[in-house]
Amino acid sequence: MTTFAAQVSELTKRLEAHQAEETGMKERYKVLITEMAETKAALGRATAELAIEQGNEVTSENLKVWFDQTGNGPAPEEILTKLLDGGQLSAVEGYVAWQDHQNYSKPFYLRLISESADFVELVSHKSRSGPTPFFSAFDELFEQKVLSTDLKERQMRHVARTNNLEVILKLAAAHHRNVLDHCSDFEMLKKLVAVNPKVMNNVRSDVTGRVLKMRELVAIAPKCAYFATSPITTNAGVGTRDSDQKKFTKVYNWLMSTGERKLIKAEVKAPEPTAQAPKKKFKI
Structure with a gap:
């Protein structure tokens, strides 16, 4: 065997060894990434549980870091329920407003909407795409929440169907766009302009x-x-x-x-x- 032939043989064996080592390292890296993700998720859950146990203030941003940014989101309903039990409504409201509207059960949404201080903001980032647990709860509590909430002067992104005159007039007073579906009836229109002449924008x-x-x-x-x-x-x-x-x-x-x-x-x-x-x- 010539010198160059021996060199080619040696280098070929060395390259094959490197490639085998690289393959092993890639497989190990995949395992490591999975283990890191699991550890982050477990750490996020444990951190949330510790904060609840110690009665520390939790924010919606905390929840995003502990769960969604670990790739293990959304936060479990159990955790959010514990936060509600601990009086941390604003954290849960802010977090759920940012989440998809079918991540949790209807009983959970019923409780959250019922306790919400600002249910308009809670629903403002969501879009209707067929029946979901969130909108099922929202529609069920809509009239009650409108009558018990200071709507201020703003438009609601979602308005549930209602024939309750008191609710309709309160929606009209808040913003003329809230009563678009009620302005085609002239007798109703006369009632609406009495509380907000701007509903004339709808006719x-x-x-x-x-x-x-x-x-x-x-x-x-x-x-x-x-x-x-x-x-x-x-x-x-x-x-x-x-x-x-x-x-x-x-x-x-x-x-x-x-x-x-x-x-x-x-x-x-x-x-x-x-x-x-x-x-x-x-x-x-």
Whole structure:
């Protein structure tokens, strides 16, 4: 065997040994990664349990680090229930708001929504995609939570179906978009504008351009005049350069004055002819 032949043989054996070692190291690395992930998950769970045991304050960010960032999320329902039992509602609210809406059981969601101080925020990051435990609980408690919560001036991303007038009016007062589905009925619309004239944003020209309807709405809530459209605005003499306030004044005055004239016309009747004695026949 020549010198070069011996060298090739030796180097080939050495490379095969390196490759075998590399394969072994890769397999060991896979095992190590799995073991590290399991250890991180166990550490996250243990850390959460320790915090609960010691009564330490826990945040939603803590829960994300302990569970989701270890690849072992979401946090178990058992852990979240223990936090609720310990009065750490805000941590659970913040965490669940960020989570998918079908990770936990309906009884858990019922409890969380029932206790939630701000159920609007709890649902604001979620989207409906068919029936889920979360939305089943949400719909069940919706009316109760609306009536017991300060909705402030904001729009709800999700509004459950309801025929409860008190609930509908509270939703309307919070934001006009909350009652989109209720504005097509004119009798309901009259109730809605009384609490928030901005619900007129939800109606079309079959209302905003109709004299009789707009006169009735403006009589309930004068600010409805801001939303008038043609032919009312044309008849009221509104110009293209008129400010919103000037448009309001012209429309309001026109609707009210024409309404009064029609009322007066209806009430003032022509005098009925007085009875006359029959004429005597003239005798020659």
